[in-house]
Amino acid sequence: MYVNENELTEDQRLMRDAARAFVKDYLKPYIQSNWQREWAMEPEKRITRDLLEAADRIGLRTLAVPEEFGGTPLDPETEIRTFSVIAEE
Numbered sequence: 892m893y894v895n896e897n898e899l900t901e902d903q904r905l906m907r908d909a910a911r912a913f914v915k916d917y918l919k920p921y922i923q924s925n926w927q928r929e930w931a932m933e934p935e936k937r938i939t940r941d942l943l944e945a946a947d948r949i950g951l952r953t954l955a956v957p958e959e960f961g962g963t964p965l966d967p968e969t970e971i972r973t974f975s976v977i978a979e980e
Contacts, residue, residue, distance in 0.1 A: 902966070903973050909949040910980040917945045951977070 899907070921942055946952045954974060956962030965973055 898972075899976065900966070900969060903969065903976055906950075906973060907976045907980060910951060910977045913945060913949055913951060914980055917942055 921939070943952065950963035953962040954965070954977065958964045
Protein backbone atom coordinates (compact mmCIF):
# COMPACT_ATOMS: atom_id res chain seq x y z
CA MET A 892 0.00 0.00 0.00
CA TYR A 893 1.63 3.20 -1.11
CA VAL A 894 0.76 6.14 1.08
CA ASN A 895 1.46 9.70 0.03
CA GLU A 896 3.49 11.61 2.62
CA ASN A 897 0.80 14.31 2.70
CA GLU A 898 -1.84 11.76 3.71
CA LEU A 899 -0.07 10.81 6.95
CA THR A 900 -1.03 12.21 10.32
CA GLU A 901 1.67 13.61 12.58
CA ASP A 902 1.41 10.48 14.79
CA GLN A 903 1.85 8.25 11.75
CA ARG A 904 4.94 10.20 10.69
CA LEU A 905 6.41 9.87 14.18
CA MET A 906 5.71 6.14 14.30
CA ARG A 907 7.11 5.66 10.80
CA ASP A 908 10.27 7.55 11.71
CA ALA A 909 10.66 5.52 14.91
CA ALA A 910 10.25 2.26 12.97
CA ARG A 911 12.76 3.45 10.35
CA ALA A 912 15.31 4.33 13.04
CA PHE A 913 14.75 0.98 14.78
CA VAL A 914 15.44 -0.91 11.55
CA LYS A 915 18.53 1.20 10.80
CA ASP A 916 19.99 1.27 14.32
CA TYR A 917 19.03 -2.16 15.68
CA LEU A 918 17.55 -4.60 13.21
CA LYS A 919 19.82 -4.18 10.18
CA PRO A 920 23.10 -4.42 12.17
CA TYR A 921 21.74 -7.43 14.08
CA ILE A 922 20.75 -9.28 10.93
CA GLN A 923 24.04 -8.47 9.21
CA SER A 924 26.08 -9.91 12.05
CA ASN A 925 23.75 -12.78 13.06
CA TRP A 926 22.18 -14.01 9.83
CA GLN A 927 23.18 -17.61 10.67
CA ARG A 928 20.93 -17.57 13.76
CA GLU A 929 17.87 -17.85 11.52
CA TRP A 930 18.59 -21.55 11.35
CA ALA A 931 18.56 -21.94 15.14
CA MET A 932 15.44 -23.78 16.19
CA GLU A 933 15.19 -22.34 19.72
CA PRO A 934 13.43 -18.94 19.65
CA GLU A 935 15.66 -17.52 22.40
CA LYS A 936 18.66 -18.04 20.12
CA ARG A 937 17.09 -16.15 17.22
CA ILE A 938 16.44 -12.71 18.67
CA THR A 939 18.20 -11.12 21.62
CA ARG A 940 16.41 -9.60 24.57
CA ASP A 941 18.05 -6.23 23.77
CA LEU A 942 16.48 -6.22 20.32
CA LEU A 943 13.04 -7.08 21.70
CA GLU A 944 13.33 -4.44 24.42
CA ALA A 945 14.28 -1.81 21.83
CA ALA A 946 11.16 -2.72 19.84
CA ASP A 947 9.10 -2.52 23.05
CA ARG A 948 10.38 0.97 23.86
CA ILE A 949 8.83 2.38 20.69
CA GLY A 950 5.70 0.22 20.78
CA LEU A 951 6.43 -1.99 17.76
CA ARG A 952 5.62 -5.26 19.51
CA THR A 953 2.25 -4.08 20.79
CA LEU A 954 0.73 -2.49 17.70
CA ALA A 955 -2.01 -5.07 17.36
CA VAL A 956 -2.69 -5.33 21.10
CA PRO A 957 -5.67 -3.37 22.44
CA GLU A 958 -4.64 -0.37 24.54
CA GLU A 959 -6.44 -1.69 27.64
CA PHE A 960 -4.05 -4.67 27.59
CA GLY A 961 -0.92 -2.55 27.28
CA GLY A 962 -0.95 -2.07 23.53
CA THR A 963 0.13 0.94 21.56
CA PRO A 964 -2.75 3.43 21.31
CA LEU A 965 -3.83 3.90 17.70
CA ASP A 966 -6.60 5.92 16.14
CA PRO A 967 -9.24 3.39 14.99
CA GLU A 968 -9.91 5.51 11.89
CA THR A 969 -6.31 5.27 10.67
CA GLU A 970 -4.88 2.15 12.30
CA ILE A 971 -4.79 0.08 9.08
CA ARG A 972 -2.82 2.81 7.33
CA THR A 973 -0.52 3.04 10.37
CA PHE A 974 0.14 -0.72 10.25
CA SER A 975 0.89 -0.44 6.54
CA VAL A 976 3.28 2.46 6.96
CA ILE A 977 5.21 0.69 9.72
CA ALA A 978 5.28 -2.64 7.88
CA GLU A 979 6.67 -0.88 4.84
CA GLU A 980 9.64 0.32 6.88
